[in-house]
Amino acid sequence: MSRTARVLALANQKGGVAKTTTALNLGVALKDMGYRVLAVDLDPQSNLSMSQGVNVEELTLTMYDVLVREIPMANLIQSREIDIAPAGIELAGAELALTATIGRERALQRTLRPLMDKYDVILIDTPPSLGLLTINAMVASHGVIVPVQCEYLSLRGLAQLQATLEQVREHLNPDIAIVGILPTMYDGRTLHGREAIDVLTQGFGDLVYPIRIGKTIRFAEAPVSGRSVMSYDPQGQAARWYRQLAHIVVERELSPVPQEVRA
Numbered sequence: 001m002s003r004t005a006r007v008l009a010l011a012n013q014k015g016g017v018a019k020t021t022t023a024l025n026l027g028v029a030l031k032d033m034g035y036r037v038l039a040v041d042l043d044p045q046s047n048l049s050m051s052q053g054v055n056v057e058e059l060t061l062t063m064y065d066v067l068v069r070e071i072p073m074a075n076l077i078q079s080r081e082i083d084i085a086p087a088g089i090e091l092a093g094a095e096l097a098l099t100a101t102i103g104r105e106r107a108l109q110r111t112l113r114p115l116m117d118k119y120d121v122i123l124i125d126t127p128p129s130l131g132l133l134t135i136n137a138m139v140a141s142h143g144v145i146v147p148v149q150c151e152y153l154s155l156r157g158l159a160q161l162q163a164t165l166e167q168v169r170e171h172l173n174p175d176i177a178i179v180g181i182l183p184t185m186y187d188g189r190t191l192h193g194r195e196a197i198d199v200l201t202q203g204f205g206d207l208v209y210p211i212r213i214g215k216t217i218r219f220a221e222a223p224v225s226g227r228s229v230m231s232y233d234p235q236g237q238a239a240r241w242y243r244q245l246a247h248i249v250v251e252r253e254l255s256p257v258p259q260e261v262r263a
């Protein structure tokens with residue numbers, strides 16, 4: 001069996017919908033199942049890197065250097081709960097620095113190529129915008145997972161995300177599509193939360209993962225200790241939700257872990 005990475009981007013131009021939380025906890029859950037996982041932090045705010053205890057102020061190499069200076073990504077990958085390619089605040093300048101380069105939308109795709117046989121899953125965490133960094137993620141990916149907060153206002157932005165994806169499909173990556181919509185911060189006690197799920201399902205059908213990530217303070221607590229919820233509170237509900245998500249993603253996106261690796 002060929003073991004080539006499945007590249008999945010977490011995207012939604014709205015901030016605070018659990019892109020970063022999902023990149024990390026889904027990544028750790030997949031690693032626990034035996035997959036080789038890399039998470040790429042493409043957000044200048046560096047939340048993913050920081051939530052794994054990476055001191056981003058002291059980094060000498062970040063994703064900026066990978067995208068703009070074509071430094072191999074392998075040179076900056078740090079081994080934490082999962083492998084992390086860290087961001088840094090200077091990544092905010094990458095969009096401008098790339099503007100004048102040919103193939104600026106493919107910078108990330110190029111740098112991932114040498115890593116494709118070293119990982120089974122590459123998760124890309126994107127910033128809360130539909131700018132060049134997010135477009136790079138869409139070009140480099142096989143599919144996009146869209147975490148959405150279960151409320152009307154946050155559902156509205158999905159049309160804009162789809163329009164951007166359509167453009168990327170037309171010009172840069174004909175295969176890219178939303179592969180899953182993940183309802184997050186769900187509060188089943190409110191009618192509003194339940195109605196938001198109905199609206200999502202009417203619009204996206206089976207693309208809505210059959211799981212709701214509920215609201216819990218555990219997700220805010222875990223990063224403070226530099227850990228995922230999977231290791232901060234492995235028996236808790238929060239970890240259970242992400243293990244469920246990992247199983248769904250495996251079923252829909254990945255080949256089984258080869259026997260020889262399972263051992």
Ligand SMILES: Nc1ncnc2c1ncn2[C@@H]1O[C@H](COP(=O)(O)OP(=O)(O)O)[C@@H](O)[C@H]1O
Nearest residue numbers: 015016017018019020021185214215216219220
């Ligand atoms: N299911 C959840 N319930 C409660 N808080 C959550 C949940 N998922 C994430 N959070 C918290 O919400 C905030 C935003 O999440 P984050 O993953 O950083 O979103 P994004 O990357 O989309 O901006 C963080 O403080 C995070 O800990």
Ligand SMILES: [Mg+2]
Nearest residue numbers: 019020043047
């Ligand atoms: Mg984030």
